[in-house]
Amino acid sequence: MSQEIERAEPVYEAELVDDAAPRLRRWDWREVAGWLVRSPFRFAGAVGRGLVVMTRVWRRWVQVHDYREAAVQSEKLADKFVEIRALTLFRWKVTAAVTGAVSVVVLVADLVWGAVVLWAAGLLAAVALAIAGRRRDGSPGRKAVLAGPRALAWTMDVQLLVDAFRDAKLLGKDESLRLVERATRTGAGWAITVDLPATRKAADVIKHRDALASALAVDEVQLVVERVRGVGGHAGRVFLWVADEDPYGGSPQRTPLLDVERWDAWRPVPFGRDARQRRVELPLVWTSLLVGAIPRQGKTMAARLAAAGLILDPYTRLYIFDGKGGKDWKAAEGVAHRFVCGDGLAEVEAVRDHLVELVAEVQDRYARMSALDDEVCPESKIMPGISRDRSLNMPITAVVIDEVQVFLEHPAKVLVGGKKTTLGEYIVDLLAYLARKGPAAGIVVILATQRPDSQTIPSRLRSVLGSRFALRVMDWRDSNIVLGEQMNTRGYDASTLLPTHKGVGILRPDGETGADALALVVRTYYMANPEWQEICARGRVLREQVGTLSGHAAGDDSSPGVDAVSVFGVLGAGSVPDVELPEPLASVLHYLGGELDEREFVPTAELVEALDVEPTTFGRQMGELGCRPVRQYVPGDDGEVRRVRGYLTADLRTAVAEINSER
Numbered sequence: 093m094s095q096e097i098e099r100a101e102p103v104y105e106a107e108l109v110d111d112a113a114p115r116l117r118r119w120d121w122r123e124v125a126g127w128l129v130r131s132p133f134r135f136a137g138a139v140g141r142g143l144v145v146m147t148r149v150w151r152r153w154v155q156v157h158d159y160r161e162a163a164v165q166s167e168k169l170a171d172k173f174v175e176i177r178a179l180t181l182f183r184w185k186v187t188a189a190v191t192g193a194v195s196v197v198v199l200v201a202d203l204v205w206g207a208v209v210l211w212a213a214g215l216l217a218a219v220a221l222a223i224a225g226r227r228r229d230g231s232p233g234r235k236a237v238l239a240g241p242r243a244l245a246w247t248m249d250v251q252l253l254v255d256a257f258r259d260a261k262l263l264g265k266d267e268s269l270r271l272v273e274r275a276t277r278t279g280a281g282w283a284i285t286v287d288l289p290a291t292r293k294a295a296d297v298i299k300h301r302d303a304l305a306s307a308l309a310v311d312e313v314q315l316v317v318e319r320v321r322g323v324g325g326h327a328g329r330v331f332l333w334v335a336d337e338d339p340y341g342g343s344p345q346r347t348p349l350l351d352v353e354r355w356d357a358w359r360p361v362p363f364g365r366d367a368r369q370r371r372v373e374l375p376l377v378w379t380s381l382l383v384g385a386i387p388r389q390g391k392t393m394a395a396r397l398a399a400a401g402l403i404l405d406p407y408t409r410l411y412i413f414d415g416k417g418g419k420d421w422k423a424a425e426g427v428a429h430r431f432v433c434g435d436g437l438a439e440v441e442a443v444r445d446h447l448v449e450l451v452a453e454v455q456d457r458y459a460r461m462s463a464l465d466d467e468v469c470p471e472s473k474i475m476p477g478i479s480r481d482r483s484l485n486m487p488i489t490a491v492v493i494d495e496v497q498v499f500l501e502h503p504a505k506v507l508v509g510g511k512k513t514t515l516g517e518y519i520v521d522l523l524a525y526l527a528r529k530g531p532a533a534g535i536v537v538i539l540a541t542q543r544p545d546s547q548t549i550p551s552r553l554r555s556v557l558g559s560r561f562a563l564r565v566m567d568w569r570d571s572n573i574v575l576g577e578q579m580n581t582r583g584y585d586a587s588t589l590l591p592t593h594k595g596v597g598i599l600r601p602d603g604e605t606g607a608d609a610l611a612l613v614v615r616t617y618y619m620a621n622p623e624w625q626e627i628c629a630r631g632r633v634l635r636e637q638v639g640t641l642s643g644h645a646a647g648d649d650s651s652p653g654v655d656a657v658s659v660f661g662v663l664g665a666g667s668v669p670d671v672e673l674p675e676p677l678a679s680v681l682h683y684l685g686g687e688l689d690e691r692e693f694v695p696t697a698e699l700v701e702a703l704d705v706e707p708t709t710f711g712r713q714m715g716e717l718g719c720r721p722v723r724q725y726v727p728g729d730d731g732e733v734r735r736v737r738g739y740l741t742a743d744l745r746t747a748v749a750e751i752n753s754e755r
């Protein structure tokens with residue numbers, strides 16, 4: 093009895109003390125009743141779990157799992173395969189023999205002693221299973237919810253997922269998830285679709301993906317969270333996929349471009365695979381690409397993959413500039429119309445001259461496109477037919493610059509249009525013009541850098557680059573420089589990628605190209621050096637066949653001699669100033685890109701949808717930055733003209749100019 097007595101707390105003055113000093117653990121009758129009512133269910137639950145546990149134990153045993161794993165670890169699976177198969181077969185036979193023997197014994201016992209034996213055996217088995225499947229309290233550390241014996245429990249019991257959402261503070265205490273689609277086995281993982289309560293947003297789950305991964309006790313690279321969009325989707329519907337193991341481990345896949353004879357630059361280029369091994373393709377025409385990463389993460393590989401698609405199209409003209417000056421791009425010399433490799437003054441000046449030549453060409457293309465027949469060129473934009481018509485001389489032209497910071501940071505003083513500047517600044521202006529005006533005229537700008545900071549790539553250049561790919565970077569600021577303002581707060585931060593995951597990065601496709609997701613994690617395809625050389629060699633043969641080998645590749649390095657002054661005149665026009673703009677104005681300008689100059693009015697609804705922002709807050713923040721909405725008549729998708737709220741691009745430009753002058 094004395095052991096059951098709890099020591100009373102010290103008694104303080106004015107404290108009420110219960111008379112019945114020795115406090116015993118007393119059961120409330122409601123607790124007892126509750127326990128009695130719940131126990132059959134708990135027993136049944138434990139039996140169910142026990143069944144799952146025992147089935148798994150048996151399956152691992154029959155498949156010789158540990159032996160197999162040891163063989164995989166020591167990379168001897170192939171050698172041990174026959175042995176493992178023989179052992180598996182033997183264990184299947186043992187299973188069959190034991191099952192047969194037990195059935196016979198039970199049958200005989202049933203005949204001799206009657207049905208009571210069956211009941212007794214069943215009960216015994218149920219108790220044994222319940223013991224195997226009981227919930228073990230107090231086991232140290234957290235167990236991965238989705239690994240081991242509980243994987244099946246999770247797929248059967250959504251409550252575990254609800255608990256994880258609550259632990260990650262994505263659901264309140266009284267809120268719950270609604271199951272849209274049961275958990276199913278999809279690829280090498282489990283997929284489930286759920287609806288959040290009406291007040292919650294899928295975007296927040298994406299944002300706090302790491303908290304959810306922690307609550308589920310899996311590494312965040314194993315957890316994929318996507319919004320379900322379009323028909324059948326809404327802002328509160330979430331698709332979750334949890335990989336069994338690191339989806340970016342294993343050996344990389346080779347690029348499918350190696351299996352094709354030629355490619356069409358108008359088709360999106362095969363770029364890599366996402367966590368679920370779905371193909372990710374990158375449209376390049378009518379847009380541009382910025383790749384950023386710290387060294388040795390796969391930046392050159394990513395840029396070369398994009399270039400490879402263009403190299404395999406003989407109608408594409410290539411300007412290839414490599415600031416590193418190594419061997420990485422050497423093979424492309426045989427296909428490039430202009431080729432510069434190195435970081436000396438002569439090389440930087442050559443790059444400048446080639447870019448000036450291109451800017452002049454863009455102007456010329458616009459002039460010629462406006463003179464073309466409406467049927468050939470309906471909207472002052474290059475079309476596939478035009479780009480392949482040799483007589484029009486407007487092929488898709490790609491400017492690929494690796495280690496672009498070498499050119500952008502060059503400090504040599506130059507005089508441009510009577511104004512003192514540096515060579516680097518001038519190249520920034522030229523590239524910004526090309527990225528802004530070029531896409532519609534068939535110019536594709538692809539830039540790769542290991543210095544993604546705001547000085548190196550000023551916002552007037554960044555804001556006009558369409559697609560972004562960030563491999564691992566130093567910190568979230570650098571990540572935002574590549575991916576766009578505030579992308580880290582939306583759950584996309586390339587500094588959290590793992591150093592061992594070479595070639596894995598966050599891709600933010602150009603919104604204009606109709607991409608569904610805001611961004612996605614991609615592992616690029618792998619293209620070994622000999623394969624890259626093979627693609628370049630094939631590109632050369634193709635160009636020789638159709639007669640498009642030109643410039644440097646054809647041994648002709650002469651420049652057409654462009655009037656640099658006339659080019660200078662167009663550079664300043666409408667360019668976005670070089671300051672960090674506050675949000676949401678920065679995102680608006682990024683979204684509009686070159687359209688800032690081309691459009692007169694942007695409906696608020698369009699911006700709210702494109703930027704995925706809350707309309708009231710957006711309106712207030714824009715107001716604080718001096719942008720007031722106006723009403724204008726615009727034609728809708730159905731052709732009907734409606735009066736809608738929106739912003740005049742002139743007002744946006746004025747706001748930018750004012751912010752600029754205040755700094």
Ligand SMILES: Nc1ncnc2c1ncn2[C@@H]1O[C@H](COP(=O)(O)OP(=O)(O)OP(=O)(O)O)[C@@H](O)[C@H]1O
Pocket residue numbers: 344385386387388389390391392393394542594595596615616617618
């Ligand atoms: N998708 C991939 N899968 C596996 N390994 C990859 C992948 N992409 C790149 N790598 C490996 O990562 C390493 C670095 O690649 P790469 O040379 O492209 O990086 P980088 O960032 O351009 O480096 P640097 O800054 O030195 O130019 C290479 O050894 C390459 O083989």
